[in-house]
Amino acid sequence: MSDNTLRVGLVGYGFMGRTHANAYAQVGHFFDLERRPVVTAVCARNAERAREFADRWGIETIVPDWQSLVARDDIDLIDIASPNDTHHDIAIAAAEAGKMVLCEKPLGRNAAESREMVDAVEKAGVANMVWYNYRRVPAVTLARNLIDEGRLGRIFHYRAKFLQDWTISSDLPQGGEGLWRLDVGVAGSGVTGDLLAHCIDTALWLNGPIDSVSGMTETFIRERQHNITGKVEPVGIDDASAFLARFGNGSLATFEATRYARGHKALYTLEINGEHASIFWDLHDLHRLQYFDHRDEGTTRGWRSVHITDGDHPYMDKWWVPGLQIGYEHTFIHQVADFLAGVESGTPAAPTFRDALATDLVTDAVLKSATSRQWENAG
Numbered sequence: 048m049s050d051n052t053l054r055v056g057l058v059g060y061g062f063m064g065r066t067h068a069n070a071y072a073q074v075g076h077f078f079d080l081e082r083r084p085v086v087t088a089v090c091a092r093n094a095e096r097a098r099e100f101a102d103r104w105g106i107e108t109i110v111p112d113w114q115s116l117v118a119r120d121d122i123d124l125i126d127i128a129s130p131n132d133t134h135h136d137i138a139i140a141a142a143e144a145g146k147m148v149l150c151e152k153p154l155g156r157n158a159a160e161s162r163e164m165v166d167a168v169e170k171a172g173v174a175n176m177v178w179y180n181y182r183r184v185p186a187v188t189l190a191r192n193l194i195d196e197g198r199l200g201r202i203f204h205y206r207a208k209f210l211q212d213w214t215i216s217s218d219l220p221q222g223g224e225g226l227w228r229l230d231v232g233v234a235g236s237g238v239t240g241d242l243l244a245h246c247i248d249t250a251l252w253l254n255g256p257i258d259s260v261s262g263m264t265e266t267f268i269r270e271r272q273h274n275i276t277g278k279v280e281p282v283g284i285d286d287a288s289a290f291l292a293r294f295g296n297g298s299l300a301t302f303e304a305t306r307y308a309r310g311h312k313a314l315y316t317l318e319i320n321g322e323h324a325s326i327f328w329d330l331h332d333l334h335r336l337q338y339f340d341h342r343d344e345g346t347t348r349g350w351r352s353v354h355i356t357d358g359d360h361p362y363m364d365k366w367w368v369p370g371l372q373i374g375y376e377h378t379f380i381h382q383v384a385d386f387l388a389g390v391e392s393g394t395p396a397a398p399t400f401r402d403a404l405a406t407d408l409v410t411d412a413v414l415k416s417a418t419s420r421q422w423e424n425a426g
């Protein structure tokens with residue numbers, strides 16, 4: 048391998064393993080990089096599935112466990128795309144071995160785990176980042192640029208929701224591959240850590256810190272067959288979660304996530320209302336940003352639907368020609384490109400582990416508030 052190769056050891060070959068493997072494979076084709084990432088080894092418990100994954104993505108080596116991966120001298124970066132209960136131990140071991148560490152969201156199953164992970168990467172001085180990919184949708188990045196330019200003015204309201212419907216059936220089991228998100232021991236929480244975490248990460252990035260929250264959660268189906276134990280077991284995750292929040296900048300917010308919104312598959316929407324202008328974005332129409340500016344000329348003033356495909360839109364100069372869209376998978380490619388640029392420049396790309404800890408502090412506060420029925424501090 049050439050000297051400029053950044054050798055990645057990937058843990059996990061599920062949905063997220065695929066998005067990451069694709070990002071490493073594609074990034075050098077579209078972005079100028081000093082170091083080109085190559086997934087040189089993948090680690091997975093199921094040898095047959097790992098072989099299939101490695102063959103598909105051209106990965107040379109398969110190792111049986113993450114400990115062997117972390118111990119290898121020929122790996123520069125450990126990428127954790129495995130279930131949430133594995134993040135903590137792998138990240139800390141990787142940092143102690145001096146590897147760069149990338150980790151799927153949420154960082155830990157709770158803020159206590161995340162804090163230890165932050166300490167480990169900061170003590171080791173290794174580059175780190177968490178895969179909150181929606182920041183890198185060009186329309187969302189443009190929203191951030193517009194806010195930074197002061198186009199919205201003072202912000203009054205932030206509103207976000209993430210709606211799905213894939214767990215409504217009571218016959219759906221919990222646990223094991225694909226369904227570990229329903230097993231609280233593995234996932235840490237339900238939609239709060241899985242879906243609201245995305246909304247919170249974007250919100251902290253666009254609108255600054257959240258001071259306090261008042262939350263409510265519900266578990267609609269209280270028992271499910273467990274794929275690993277074979278028994279019917281209590282469900283410990285939250286199926287739906289909603290909260291009110293007060294941001295440090297004085298704005299008020301509402302957040303909602305559920306896996307029980309029949310008809311919605313991944314409807315992540317956000318809206319921000321400022322003194323001069325408002326922004327609305329929808330993951331199902333991710334290449335558009337809706338923008339209203341009160342300062343526009345009166346008779347034609349109205350919501351604009353901006354098609355984010357021009358060369359002067361964030362990231363779009365790297366892709367096709369104006370008018371042609373990109374999609375979900377590109378957000379991961381952008382994230383790798385930004386991470387590598389951060390390593391090259393010495394200014395780390397966000398969200399770092401420390402940034403992602405802030406999200407876990409908010410999700411912990413939401414879950415605490417749902418139990419205490421009190422407002423809770425989120426910092």
Ligand code: SOE
Nearest residue numbers: 062152211228241242245313
């Ligand atoms: C859950 O269904 C899920 O796959 C999340 O785990 C991802 O983070 C989200 O981007 C899409 O939905």
